[in-house]
Amino acid sequence: MQQRLFTSSAAVAKYYKVTLKRSTIGLSQDYRAAAKTLGLVRLHQTTYQPVNPSTAGLILKLKELVHVENVASIPTKEQLLAAKPERGYKVINNIL
Template sequence: MLHRRFFSTGSAVAENYYKITLKRSTIGTPSDFRAATKTLGLFRLHQTTYRPVNATNAGLILKLKELVNVEIVDRIPDKSELAAKKPPKGYTVVGNKL
């Protein structure tokens, strides 16, 4: 009978993520390219998703290397951090030239 051993370390292991952004359209590409973008969770231009670093995701990124931008990040930002990077909505009047 096989016994499985689980090894745990005392320190937390930092996991890395791919930050994947679709920069080019999939119009006119083969159907396997479009399926790969959907597998990565990319549906619109300039959409960004975060995927863990593993061989499966690396293979999909390699297939789409002309269509996506990829960065390796330490963690996935939460919604408040993403909202802080956006400029405020609307406009402000700086001065009056009348």
């Protein structure tokens, strides 16, 4: 019998990257508390949470409000700043 080995991103991932995409305004206190427990207060705020059953339960409760990705490590501040585009704009060609 041939044995299959599955390699998925969930097996390698150590953290959830959780981003709040919809507001908790108008929801009950338990939903707001779940979002605050995950560290999500503002829209489009991102936090990194460890992969464990309690975190997965909170994410499952807020599944319509959050966007979740599996990541292997938490990026450093330098990596986050390097990924940001520069402010303003640049003139590439002057047609005039």
